[in-house]
Amino acid sequence: MKFSRAIAILLALALSAMAVPAAAQYPGKPVTIVVPFPPGGGTDTGTRIIAQRLSLRWGQPVLVENRAGAAGQLGADYVSKAAPDGYTLLMGNIGTQSINPAIYKKLPYNPDTAFQPVTLVAELPLVMLVNAASPATSPKAIIDLAKVSPGQLTYSSSGSGGSMHLAAAMFENEGHVQFLHVPYKGGGPAIADLLGGHVDMTFATVLEAIGHVKSGKLRALGITGATRSPALPEVPTIAESTLPGFNSISWIGLLAPAGTPMAIAERIANDVHEVLAIPDVRQQLITQGAIPVGNQPRQFAALIDDDRRRYTRIIQEKGIKAE
Numbered sequence: 001m002k003f004s005r006a007i008a009i010l011l012a013l014a015l016s017a018m019a020v021p022a023a024a025q026y027p028g029k030p031v032t033i034v035v036p037f038p039p040g041g042g043t044d045t046g047t048r049i050i051a052q053r054l055s056l057r058w059g060q061p062v063l064v065e066n067r068a069g070a071a072g073q074l075g076a077d078y079v080s081k082a083a084p085d086g087y088t089l090l091m092g093n094i095g096t097q098s099i100n101p102a103i104y105k106k107l108p109y110n111p112d113t114a115f116q117p118v119t120l121v122a123e124l125p126l127v128m129l130v131n132a133a134s135p136a137t138s139p140k141a142i143i144d145l146a147k148v149s150p151g152q153l154t155y156s157s158s159g160s161g162g163s164m165h166l167a168a169a170m171f172e173n174e175g176h177v178q179f180l181h182v183p184y185k186g187g188g189p190a191i192a193d194l195l196g197g198h199v200d201m202t203f204a205t206v207l208e209a210i211g212h213v214k215s216g217k218l219r220a221l222g223i224t225g226a227t228r229s230p231a232l233p234e235v236p237t238i239a240e241s242t243l244p245g246f247n248s249i250s251w252i253g254l255l256a257p258a259g260t261p262m263a264i265a266e267r268i269a270n271d272v273h274e275v276l277a278i279p280d281v282r283q284q285l286i287t288q289g290a291i292p293v294g295n296q297p298r299q300f301a302a303l304i305d306d307d308r309r310r311y312t313r314i315i316q317e318k319g320i321k322a323e
Helices: 002-023 044-058 069-081 094-103 137-146 165-176 187-195 208-215 262-276 277-287 297-319
Strands: 031-036 060-067 088-093 114-123 125-130 154-157 180-183 201-206 218-223 248-259
Touching: 002 262, 031 069, 031 262, 044 060, 044 088, 044 114, 044 187, 044 248, 044 262, 060 088, 069 088, 069 248, 088 094, 088 114, 094 165, 094 248, 094 297, 114 187, 114 262, 125 137, 125 154, 125 165, 125 187, 125 208, 137 165, 154 165, 154 187, 154 248, 165 180, 165 201, 165 208, 165 297, 187 201, 201 208, 201 218, 208 218, 218 262, 248 262, 248 297, 262 297
Parallel strands: 031 060, 031 088, 154 180, 154 201
Antiparallel strands: 088 248, 114 248, 125 201, 125 218
16 A cells, blocks of 8 residues: 555656646647637637737637537536646636536536636626616615515526626625516626616626616616726725625636646646736726736635635525526
8 A cells, every 4th residue: 555655656746747848838739718608708708818818928829619508518518528738728707617516416527626727817796786767876775775675676687596696696695685586598688677677776797787887877886896896996896885795706717627737727827817917908808897817726726616615505595596
């Protein structure tokens, strides 16, 4: 037993030593980043901004491939089965990595062991919105209205278990109120019915909301993240105005198949961090409602685990089920 353990340790050390020169030579051919959603969404847009700059930095094509379906499961499954060499990556988000494992009883891959987290690319805070005709001017006003008429205030979402739904569910829990959920098939229809006055409020991404806020058709009551959004700096966070510690955001981040050498994961993370520091890249992401981050694999892994614990608790408490 001791002899076998010694051999295993020596083998691990040898593989680790081999990974260092492999990382120094990476990438030696085109890299594919799989987006598990259709073209045009926030995850896809952010990926294309990063891919273009990584391609220039690496001197290799960085291709973006959309493999949409099953709330991101199809694309994630494809990457989980790819070679663990850093040449096929996943641009996951909070849904694929932290929410799906909590809401789906069975996934085509093991979410605990299928991926090597690489780096958090950007945070995507949501914004709490009401129609411009609403009497509510703050998150506290919404809580006060809800306490007068429990279960009567309505909110729209992109569907059961999505980030819009879970942000509202978290607000209910922390505000000790009850709303009526009106799910739609996508964020666009959810916002359209708020514009039409058919629901009382919604939680949407800054990218989806900013045009309507700037035009005066919708009123932004609060940002769901820990800090204000650079795209809407005049809107306070819900944490600072009403519910201390409130934090319910989406995010996008790169992952590799499990078994990808840590040296390669760290090389990618460092290069993404450098790309995110480029002023016009930062500005492009901020304009999209994102907050550029860039961190190390272990930090990103900890975020995924923490968010999964938080949302699992909410999903179980609310009895939320996938559509």
